[in-house]
Amino acid sequence: MSNAYLNLSKVTIDFPTDNGFYRALENVDLGINKGEFVSLIGHSGCGKSTVLNIVAGMNLATSGGVLLDEKEVNEPGPDRAVVFQNHSLLPWLTSYQNVELAVNTVFKNIKTKSEIKDWILHNLELVHMTHAKDKLPSEISGGMKQRVGIARALSMEPKVLLMDEPFGALDALTRAHLQDSVMEIHSKLGNTVIMITHDVDEAVLLSDRIVMMTNGPAASIGEILHINLDRPRDRLTLADNKKFNHYRSEVLKFLHHRHTHIAA
Amino acid sequence: MLTGIFKKLFFHKTSLFPSHGNQIMSTSITRKIKKSIYSNTTRSFIIPIISFLIFIAIWHMGASQIHTSLGQVPGPAQVWSQTTALVEEHLQERNKEKKFYERQEKRNAKKLEKNPDAKVKIRAYTGKPTFIDQIGTSLLTVLTGFFVASIFAIPVGIISGLSNTIHKALNPLIQIFKPVSPLAWLPIVTMIVSAVYVSDNPMFTKSFVTSAITVTLCCIWPTIINTTLGVSSIDKDLLNVSRVLRLNWVTNIYKIVLPSSIPMIFAGLRLSLGIGWMVLIAAEMLAQNPGLGKFIWDEFQNGSSNSLARIMVAVFVIGFIGFILDQIMLLLQRKVSWNKSAELR
Numbered sequence: 046m047s048n049a050y051l052n053l054s055k056v057t058i059d060f061p062t063d064n065g066f067y068r069a070l071e072n073v074d075l076g077i078n079k080g081e082f083v084s085l086i087g088h089s090g091c092g093k094s095t096v097l098n099i100v101a102g103m104n105l106a107t108s109g110g111v112l113l114d115e116k117e118v119n120e121p122g123p124d125r126a127v128v129f130q131n132h133s134l135l136p137w138l139t140s141y142q143n144v145e146l147a148v149n150t151v152f153k154n155i156k157t158k159s160e161i162k163d164w165i166l167h168n169l170e171l172v173h174m175t176h177a178k179d180k181l182p183s184e185i186s187g188g189m190k191q192r193v194g195i196a197r198a199l200s201m202e203p204k205v206l207l208m209d210e211p212f213g214a215l216d217a218l219t220r221a222h223l224q225d226s227v228m229e230i231h232s233k234l235g236n237t238v239i240m241i242t243h244d245v246d247e248a249v250l251l252s253d254r255i256v257m258m259t260n261g262p263a264a265s266i267g268e269i270l271h272i273n274l275d276r277p278r279d280r281l282t283l284a285d286n287k288k289f290n291h292y293r294s295e296v297l298k299f300l301h302h303r304h305t306h307i308a309a
Numbered sequence: 310m311l312t313g314i315f316k317k318l319f320f321h322k323t324s325l326f327p328s329h330g331n332q333i334m335s336t337s338i339t340r341k342i343k344k345s346i347y348s349n350t351t352r353s354f355i356i357p358i359i360s361f362l363i364f365i366a367i368w369h370m371g372a373s374q375i376h377t378s379l380g381q382v383p384g385p386a387q388v389w390s391q392t393t394a395l396v397e398e399h400l401q402e403r404n405k406e407k408k409f410y411e412r413q414e415k416r417n418a419k420k421l422e423k424n425p426d427a428k429v430k431i432r433a434y435t436g437k438p439t440f441i442d443q444i445g446t447s448l449l450t451v452l453t454g455f456f457v458a459s460i461f462a463i464p465v466g467i468i469s470g471l472s473n474t475i476h477k478a479l480n481p482l483i484q485i486f487k488p489v490s491p492l493a494w495l496p497i498v499t500m501i502v503s504a505v506y507v508s509d510n511p512m513f514t515k516s517f518v519t520s521a522i523t524v525t526l527c528c529i530w531p532t533i534i535n536t537t538l539g540v541s542s543i544d545k546d547l548l549n550v551s552r553v554l555r556l557n558w559v560t561n562i563y564k565i566v567l568p569s570s571i572p573m574i575f576a577g578l579r580l581s582l583g584i585g586w587m588v589l590i591a592a593e594m595l596a597q598n599p600g601l602g603k604f605i606w607d608e609f610q611n612g613s614s615n616s617l618a619r620i621m622v623a624v625f626v627i628g629f630i631g632f633i634l635d636q637i638m639l640l641l642q643r644k645v646s647w648n649k650s651a652e653l654r
Contacts, residue, residue: 120555121552121555123553126553127549137568146564150555183648
C-alpha cells in the first residue's frame, strides 16, 4: 500500500494528561487510493476522530506520519477540506459568503472575479442550495447547513475530503437525502473521501471500504471490509440485497461481538 | 418519506395563510395580536411612567421631613424651578457674551475709522462657565478618555485572547490595576501631566488632559477583560475552519475573531463608558477641573438656599447623560452586530 494516494504509516499519538501520557492510537497503517470512499467506524472514544484530525493536520502524530500525494502532512490546509459534524458555518455570513470565504482564500490569484463567482454558484448547485444562497445559517435547517458545509469543503477542490460524522446531528429522513447527495457528488467528481460514522447502514451504503477500529487506549485498525456493490447504489433495492445485508452483519458482528465497548 | 413532506407542506400552508376559509381562527388570532400589542405598550410605557410618579411622590413627602443647615431638602418642585433657572442663567450668559463681542467690534471699528493703521485687539470673553457649559466640558472629557481607552484596550484584549502566553503576562497587571480608585490615580496623573505636558500654546488645557487620562486609566480594564474573554471563548470549530483555510491573521481577525466577539467587546465598552462617566465626576470634584463635578463642588461651597436643589439638578443630569450614553452604545452595537435578532439589554 506504500504507493497509495493517501498513506498513513505507523501512526501513533500520545496525549498529555494529568497522569502521564495517554496513547490514543498505536500503529495505524492505512493506504487510500485516489477516488476511494473510506468509512471509519468504531465505538465512541476509539480514536476515529483523532485519525481524521491527524490527516487534517490539526493533530500531529507522535510517531509515524501521513503522506498525501507524496507530500508529508504537518499542518492543516485546504487540500484536506473538513466537513465538521456541526457544520461550523460562520453565522454572520450567508451561504454564498461562507463558500466565498473558502474560494477567495484558495483561488485568490488563480481565478478571475467572475470565475470565482461562477465557481461558488456551481458548488452551491452541486448540493442543491442555490435557492438559499443569500440566507444566513440561522435561517436554514440543519440539513441545509450541512449541505452548505459540504459545498464549502468541495469548493476548495481538496485532494481528500474529510467528513467527521457529517450527518450525526440530523434526523433520519434528512440524513438519507444527504447521503444520496454525497453519493451523487462522489460519482460525479470522484473525490477521495474519508468519513467517520456511527451508522452501519450509512457506512455500507456509501463506502468502498469500511475500516473498523478497535477500542482505545492504543486503538488501531481491527478489520477492513471491502464493499463490492455496484454503483450507483439505491437504498431501496439494496435493502433486500443479500450482499448488502451480509456486509451489514459483518460490521455489526465486529462492533458487538469482538469489540464491545467495556464502558458502555 | 412522501407523507412527511406533505405534512410539512400542509403545516406550512395553514400557518402561513390562516385566514383561508377559516374566519373564526383568524379573528381569534387578531384578538391575540391586539392583546399582545396592548400588553407591550403597557410594559414599555405605562409601567415606567407609573413607577416614576410613585418615586416623585415618595421624594416629595420624604424631602419635606428633613431640615439641613442649608434649609429644607428640596423636593421635586424646587428642583424643577432650579432647572429652569439654570437654563435661564445660561441664556443670559450667552446674551452677555454676544453683547460683549458686539461692543468690542463697534469700538474697534471706530478706532479703525479714526486711524486705519491702529492696532486692534480682540479680547476673548471671560465669563463664568454656566451649568450647560460644564455639561459640555464633562461630555467632551469623558468621550476623549473613553475613546483613547478603547483604541488601546480592544487590540490588547484581542491579542491576549488569542495568545495564552500574552494573557498570562498581562493578567496580573490587569488584576492589580483594575480595582484602583480614580482618586488614587488623580494625584499621580496631575503631577505627571504638569511635568510632561509643557507647551506655550497648548491645544488642550492641563485640567482637561488630567481628567481625560484619569478616565482612560479607569476604563481600559473592563474592555480589555471582556474582549479577552470574548476572543478566547470563540467556538473552536470556527477557529479550525480558519486553520483549514489557512487564513492569514488579518483575515482571521476580521472574518472570524471580531464578528464572534462583538457582543463581549460591547459588554466591556458599555461597562467602561459607565465607569468612565462616574470616575470623571469624582475627578472633577477633587481636582477642581472644569465640568459637572466642579459645578457640584462649587454649589456645595457656595451654600446658598438654592444649592441643594441645584446639586440635585446636576445629579439628575448626570444620571440621564449616563443613561443616554449607554443607549448610544447599544444602538452602535445593534448597528455593527451581525445578529440582528438578538435581544440586547
